[in-house]
Amino acid sequence: MDQSSSSSFVDTSLDLTIGVTRMRVKEDSTTSALVDELNRVSAENKKLSEMLTLMCENYNVLRKQLMEYVNKSNNMTERDQTSPPKKRKSPARDDAVSSAVIGGVSESSSTDQDGQYLCKKKQREETVVKENVSRVYYKTEASDTTLVVKDGYQWRKYGQKVTRDNPSPRAYFKCACAPSCSVKKKVQRSVEDQSVLVATYEGEHNHPMPSKIDSNNGLNRYISLGGHTAPAKGSSSLAEPVTESKKVTSPSRMDIPEVQKLLVEQMACSLTKDPNFTAALAAAVTGRLYQQNQTEK
DNA sequence: CGTGTTTGACCGGCGC
DNA sequence: GCGCCGGTCAAACACG
8 A cells, every 4th residue: 555655645735824924025026926926826736636636536546445354354255144133142243344435524444443442352252254244434513412324214313331441322123114023223322433424234134225315515525435325524324325225335426526526525624624724724815815905006 | 183202111231 | 150232122291
């Protein structure tokens, strides 16, 4: 994963204050100076665009590799599971779990997510075959204390527990769409990021999706990896129903341009949340306006 | 009153 | 065998 390391640390910071200081020194600057400044900014913008493009390409390559890896691993562990889920316990819970990644959130992987809990589990369960389990990350407001994930299906909550590895309570849901459907899901906040809900789905729905609720919600954004999906920032834990039909082995349904578009949105969102960036941007804008006023007089 | 949620009790697996 | 812990049950409760 050399490419990721090289692309993940691309410095996209803009030194927007340079123009301001220069403008104050050269209050009587000519139009050519302005053009030079404009050219410089344009060049920098172009450079940043190229870097972003490179980053997107690297991201796509990594994504492709991950999907291939997930497909390969699931071909070996899945599809021979015919026995229904046990009533009580399914010990091999997390082995075949692959995770979705939320754009803008540093959800590295399921191994980082669960930390030592997963490490301990994996030590004794590496060879155990398991049922169809998927994990989905939902970005929510940190202040939102509800563990409700609207993913298109109807769920009935049947329990809640505080687990040892996570101070946040874990909610247990059963599919309420059909009595014969034994799909369960567990929803718990991420240890690392309280604004992220981790929903673990067990089993497969043996019925169609009841409704297309929330499908008209344009705020729903997902970046899927290896058959898992996750909403983007500001989606308020609403999920597109179509994502539920996906399984671990299914490839991403999102087109590459769509992913790139979302990536850009996530980066923009991250930048706008950076106080240093907004301060620098404000200084640059005010400086530019000041300069324009000076030149017009 | 019906339906969904909450929450304490209980069950069973697992490690020591 | 015992205790811990995750998962489930079911009575109590809330709400429309």
